[in-house]
Amino acid sequence: MRILLVEDDLRVSTVMTSMLQRRGYLVEHAATATAALEAAPCDLVLLDLNLPDGDGVDVCRTLRARNENLGIIAVTARGEERDKVTGLRMGADDYVVKPFSMAELQARIEALLRRAVRTSSAPPEVAEIGPLRIHHGARTVSFNDEEVTLTRKEFDILASLARRPGEAVTRERILLDVWQTTWSAKHTLEVHVASLRGKLGDPGLVQTVRGVGYRLRTG
Structure with missing residues (x-):
């Protein structure tokens, strides 16, 4: 899961980047509106509205116009009701006022990603790979x-991979699909994948993509 963090305060951005990376996210930092609009595509934007070279509201409007499915959370010191209303109307999916806890931010990120999963296209009733x-x-x-008899979690892991056959699916995406969170005990997913491989009888069917997650072999 790739996050674009738009924050001009170096101290704040350093702390947030570290904590997000510890939760398994890939983080790109942009300190200005210009850098934010020139950044590589991402899955989610954490957007400060007070930027040195422009208003974050304008950045939000532009990003939303480019991609209606992009997740955008305004993370700002602007706590007035009119600021929240403006941010949401300009395309933000959520609005977090500083100071905040990382637990709150994590919960809001996961809630936004769950909504994205529910609104995505449903898989076919029967998938043959x-x-x-x-x-x-x-x-x-x-x-x-x-x-093949699978547990509920094993089936859900396989279903998550089967939605994107042949593609590398990140560990965070699988955790979100199966456990509704991107934060889990160490090795939880790995243990279930090992059991799934054993039951399928073909260890190479679910392939490890080092540093990313897993891939369901199509051939």
């Missing part, structure tokens, strides 16, 4: 025409 057949409605799986 090579010898793998997944019936989402019945929550059944077969491999080489033999039924």
Whole structure:
């Protein structure tokens, strides 16, 4: 999950970047409105509205016009009701007033990402990927025409990967799909993936993408 942090205060940006990275996010920092608008594509923007070369509200409006599906959370000292209303009307999905706790920010990020998952296109009722057949409605799986019994979490992990067959799916995306959070105990996902591989009988079907997450082999 790639986050663009738009914050001109170096001390604040350093602390936030460190804490977000510890939670597994990839973070790019922009200290100005110009840098924010020139930054690489991302999944979520944390946007300070007080920037040295422009108003963050204008940045918000421009980013929203470029991508209606981009998650934008205004993170600012502007706490007046009129500021919140303006920010939300200009395209922000949420509004956090400084000072705030990282626990609150994390909860708001996860809530925004969950809404994005719910509004994304639903997977087909039955997905066939090579010898793998997944019936989402019945929550059944077969491999080489033999039924495979999975736990609820194992099925959800496989379903998350099957939505993007052949693509590298980040660890954070799988955690969000399955556990509704991007923060989990160490090795929780790895343990479930190991069990899933064993039950499928083909360890290479769910491939590890080092430093990223996992990929469901299509061939």
